[in-house]
Amino acid sequence: MISQQTDDPAAELNRHQLLWSDFDAIARGEGGSGPLRKLRAAERSRRLLLLRNLVEVVTKSEDLYHPLPSPETAWELLARVEHAAPQALETILAHPYTGTWAGYTTRLYRQDVTGVCPFWVHVGHVHCLAAAAAVRAGIPFETEIPVWHGKAALPTLGSAQLRTDAPFSVATVRGGGDGVEIRNRHSVVRLPTHPSADAPGWSGIRKTVCWSGERRLEVRLDDLDPYRGLYEPIPPDRLSPVEVESWRTVLDGAWSLLAEHLPAVADTLRVGLDSIVPEPTVPFRLPSASTGEAFGSAIVAYGEDPATLAAALVHEFHHIRLGGLLHLVRLSVDDPRERLYAPWRADPRPIGGVLHGIYAFFGVALFWRALAATEPDHELAAFEFALRREQVRRTLEVVRADESLTTAGRRFLAGVTAEVDPWQDEPVAAGPRARARFAAEDHYAAWRIRHLRPDPGVVAELAATWRAGLARPRSATATLPEPRVPTPVPDGDWQDARTDLIRLRLGPDGAARFAAQGSAVPGATEADLHFVAGRPEEAAAGYRKLLAADPDDPAALAGLGLALAARSTGPTSRALLHRPELVRAVHRALRGGPGGSPSVEAIAGWLGRFTH
Template sequence: MVDFTELAHGTGGAPVVHRLRKTERSRRLLLLRAVTDIAAKKSDLPGPLPDPEQAWELLSRVQGVAPDALDLVLAHPYTGSWLGYTSRLLHRQIAGVCPLWVHVGHIHAIAAAAAIRAKLSFSTEIPVWSGNAALPGLGVAKLGGDELHSVAKVRCDRSRREIRGETSAVELPTDLSSDAPGWWGVRQVTLRAAAKTLTLRLDDVDPYRGSYDPILPQRLPAAEVREWAVLLDEAWQLITRCLPQEAEALQAGFDSVVPRALMPFRTSSASSGEAFGSAIVARPTDPATLAAMLIHEFHHNRLSGLLHLVCLHTDDPAERFYTPWRDDPRPLGGVFQGVYAFFGVAAFWRALTRDDGYQLRLLAEFEFAYWRAATWRVLRVLQNDPELTDDGRLFLGGVADLVGSWQQEEVSAVVAAAAAAAATDHYAGWRLRHLRPDPAAVVALADAWCSGKTRPPLGRIEDGLPTPVPDGRWRHARLDLVRLAITDHRRLARSWSTVPDATPADFAYADGRIPAAVQGYLAELAEDPESPAAWAGLGLALAKSDAAAGHALLRCPELVRAVHRAVRARGVPCPPDRLSAWIGWLDAGGQPGE
């Protein structure tokens, strides 16, 4: 119960993480045995490879002479993702990206990797995919060949370690983390800050490192590895300085990053509930953003580990929740994960606002203000959901204790206003794309507008359930530009056009030129009257000069656009700003997240 409470309060440090990793080891060992047993009952599952029982026997040998080597392969994040993926295939009796025997046969690659670590003499066979023979946690042999799927023999003794395919062979180097002819090792970076050291793998070769399906090796150029090393080291400095207990937790349980290409003005990361200790990260441009991404994903890791022990909610698949961190409606499980992950993000930026060594204080304040409000907004809805278990409510209560206490902490007025507007912007865009207004209300309003009448009373407008099918495309340029303006307003004029999807109207809004922004969004809507981003942008801009118009566009933007669409179809003039002011103050239903 102590561990449960510590995790709920974001203080699950190294001891808690060690215990989570032990439970993950036990779970994976059970799944490994289950895969072996299923394969033993179906003679066709091993394909051209040996029976998985032989891999189990090799793992038993490793356990006898070098149990630490077995622990390393069981703790390897992608042993977990392989087990989850392959177990689902076996349960559904379907093939995956590769033939089923390739996925089942990966157990031989795991056993071979463990035996190499244990320095055993052995011989076995492993699957080959497009010429790649992977040894999890160690690297991949590049065997080539024309066959999409084939078999390679791994032979190790005191004098030689070799992987031999149908047409070529690769001798493994002494240092398996380095590259050699025909061999790509798993690179490592060691991060040091004060007395805290963290060694991470930059894994670009393991076939089960992806979020969903297996993927082939995608070798990172050496120059990018150096960029990653510098950025990770700087991020580690920030984490150890601002959240020392989080740093200790990362030391205990986080060991692998799957690198993706640089994405200016974007943050993209992911993790799997089965790959404890790993994150897939698109390289950001600054260390603070990377630090927040690592903390975000490790919060997912820890919650996933807890969910393997405790049921916190039912398996409700309905996509019914609004979340400020996603553009689509989300199911219960995803929202629960998101709340906990962004709780960690808000905690990091909060700590960074108090760090005298961090230069971009206003940016840290903005991120803290934005993510504390986002997490709190969704948390208040989630806490009352009937699909939570008693343990789930108790857990979220612990999160709420902290997140709720942060809501009144002071940030600068300019930053607070910018964060609130950014949140309003995203929610208006979500409503435009995923809520459908009452058709009767649309017709009544369109009839009144076309007849030149005042807006008829509609009473309280209740929101229906969201649809996962979006009505239009969203763009994130305004949020990017606001961050840019807060970080360095002088840079905004020079760089706004490099922000993906940014328009002159977005630039005017971020630059504080509100009349120009209004005219810019009206021009955009004249060209594309369906654009969700232009409607939401117009609402933000009008809210500063025409409260009634802004209210309509930000509270019920989907209704305003639908009426505009209906009136337009009748050939009647309908300027968006005038229509919004005419609709004015509506009594909208309770917004999700409020």
């Protein structure tokens, strides 16, 4: 209850608890809706505590909330809603962006900063939440809410457009027997009977309902809530009716795939996913994101392929589930150092980010594995499964012994490992498996080139050894120690174009789309097109030409290693794929020296004879 206080010492708040059996089930990607509902209950309490704390601290200083009423009046309205229609309050508390708002505004207050709007606008969003709850409850009320560039938001319902010249202003919301209206001095907007519908001056939040047999998924397509973004409040970005129907069509297809191939995951996902924030199409990719404060929300770019969207939904659902778990248990100590390789990121990551990545891509591999098992001719599914299972396994091997893990963290990763390890022996068609190996090697080589810095002394001795015409160094430098601490500052650009091309080639209508659109993939070169088309000799020639023009190019260095490895494994490809940062550093040291500059390929072939 948020409306009751008691002095009775016998009345105690219950602690949120998660059984180890539930914890283990979540780690394995299992457990059904039971553990997820426990995470939801804990999330509700967390939001309620943040909300109450904001009300208490801000109410003490009128300067923090003026020109709006005291936040205490919003709390009182929420208490009235709880008494009249408890489910209306629960809907607002469960709204993902209530969590985003509460966390963001709390940080602004604690750090004494303004944010993208004046602080009173941010803290005043509590009146928007209370008004939306009252509308849902159908109770009479009147309150004032902030207006941002003419937009007045009622979370979970929609947004009104008011006439105003001020960037930030105040509007009155009134609800009663004759309906709900939002007004300022210049305009009045009346909500329709069903607020999800559009009306003059009013944009309702659309819902989509997907069915597959008896399985039902209902989610909001939220393009209006100001706190739906990842980091800062953002203005509305309204979808057109055609775009809405396109989203509904591809969501129907994605839900059907999940219900058919991962029914247990689908049954749990429908409890954990409330809202999708639709983002514009990103050519040749389907990026997605989420935040631990917005439990139940996924930010997803539009794509036409239902299978790729289904994988993205599982990906973000795993992030959502882990985000809720991390509000109850610590899997690692605070360690912000950007020091670990993550096969799904271009930059070094802190331990917390790697844990999230492991769990999210474990979910991605789970989906593609199920699809590949039932559709043997689905080359993209086979490729994605082979790639993601290897990436997760490789990262688990590195991280499981990390000093930053807690006992719970090690137990969690043990649960993931128990699921992933048996997958390594499952058969995958030779073509997709080979392409997955190339994609993994490509990513790792390019990451090493850009983020690892060889020891300058080692580089200098190797350069001197080359100039002396020796087959290998005479000193202890021959052991060539690995650089262990990556730098977050990249040395060179890289866009992972070859993997994008592989996905294009293996996806729907792959051959035709690859021929027609391959050259439009961002960062793709003619050499990349040759490589993905299965012409390694032409690809190698193309990469040599690129390196002659720019011997520091990370994509060309890794690409030459891949093209040579596609024909046969040898010292040159081995050095370019496993120690490329050393190849580039030695080549840099030798440029312009006596006798001219050797080729990158010559340096790689020499180093590859005594590196591993």
